[in-house]
Amino acid sequence: xxxxxxxxxxxxxLGAFTTGVTIITALDADGTDVGMTANSFNSVSLTPPMVxxxxxxSSTNIAAFLQAKHFAVHILAADxxxxxxxFSQRGIDRFAGLPLERGVGGVPLxxxxxxxxxxxxxxQYEGGDHVIFVGEVLAFEHWExxxxxxxxxxxxxxxxxxxxx
Ligand SMILES: Cc1cc2nc3c(=O)[nH]c(=O)nc-3n(C[C@H](O)[C@H](O)[C@H](O)COP(=O)(O)O)c2cc1C
Numbered sequence: 001x002x003x004x005x006x007x008x009x010x011x012x013x014l015g016a017f018t019t020g021v022t023i024i025t026a027l028d029a030d031g032t033d034v035g036m037t038a039n040s041f042n043s044v045s046l047t048p049p050m051v052x053x054x055x056x057x058s059s060t061n062i063a064a065f066l067q068a069k070h071f072a073v074h075i076l077a078a079d080x081x082x083x084x085x086x087f088s089q090r091g092i093d094r095f096a097g098l099p100l101e102r103g104v105g106g107v108p109l110x111x112x113x114x115x116x117x118x119x120x121x122x123x124q125y126e127g128g129d130h131v132i133f134v135g136e137v138l139a140f141e142h143w144e145x146x147x148x149x150x151x152x153x154x155x156x157x158x159x160x161x162x163x164x165x
Contacts, residue, residue, distance in 0.1 A: 018151040021080075023087045024053060025108045026071040028064035033095050033108040036061050037088040039150045040130070041073060049137035051117060054130040060090065062131065068121060070105035071135060075115040077145035081155040083110070084148065104138050115142035 025035035036059065044050040051073060055065055065071065076084055087094050101109040103118040119135030126132075149156040 015152040018149060021076045021084050021148045021150045021155070022053065023074045023076060023083065023110060024071055025074070025110065026065055026068035027106050027108070029067055031106070033100070034061050034064040035087050035094055035108065037084045044134060050122065050134055051119065051137060052132055052134045054127055054132045056130050058129070065133065066124065066131065070103070070107050071119050071121060071133070072103050072107040072109055073117040073119065073135070074110050074113040076148040077112055077114045078148050078157055080112055080148055083112070084155070113143070114145040114147045116140065
C-alpha cells in the first residue's frame with residue numbers, strides 16, 4: 001500500500017460525502033436486541049427492492065449481524081440525533097426504556113423515524129475492514145418528518161435550496 005496514504009485524511013475526504021443517519025437493528029442468536037448507528041446505508045435496487053450498509057469487523061455487533069436473517073433500518077428524523085449518539089456508544093444498554101414494536105423475524109422497531117425498512121439479509125460481502133450487508137426490503141413505512149443529516153463528522157439539518165427564477 002502507498003505509505004503516504006493517511007487514513008485520517010482519507011476519513012476527512014469521505015466526510016465531504018453528506019449522508020442521512022440510520023439505526024440498524026436485529027436480534028442476536030440468543031434473541032437479544034442489537035442495534036447501531038450507521039451512515040453507510042444506501043439504496044441499491046428498486047426491483048427487487050434492495051439496500052446496503054457496512055459494519056466494521058471490530059464492532060461488538062459483528063457476530064450478531066453476520067448470523068441475523070433479518071434486520072431493520074431506521075432512517076432517522078432530524079430530532080433523533082441524541083438517539084443516534086446513544087446507538088453509537090459502547091457499554092450502555094442502547095434499548096433501555098425505549099418503546100419497541102416487533103417486525104419481520106422479531107426485529108426490534110424504534111419509533112420516531114422518518115422511514116423504516118424491514119429487510120431479509122440477502123448477501124454479505126467482505127469490504128476491507130468492513131462487511132457489506134445487502135438486504136432485500138420486505139416491508140417499509142415512511143412519515144413526513146425531516147431527515148437527520150451527517151456532514152463532515154457532525155449532525156446537521158437539510159435545507160432546501162431555492163432556485164432563483
Ligand atoms: C453518525 C454515525 C455513523 C456511523 N456509521 C457507521 C457505519 O456505517 N458502520 C459502522 O460499522 N459503524 C458506524 N458508526 C459507529 C457505530 O455506531 C459504533 O459507534 C461502533 O461500531 C462501536 O460500537 P459497536 O462496537 O457496539 O458496534 C457510526 C457512528 C456514528 C455516530
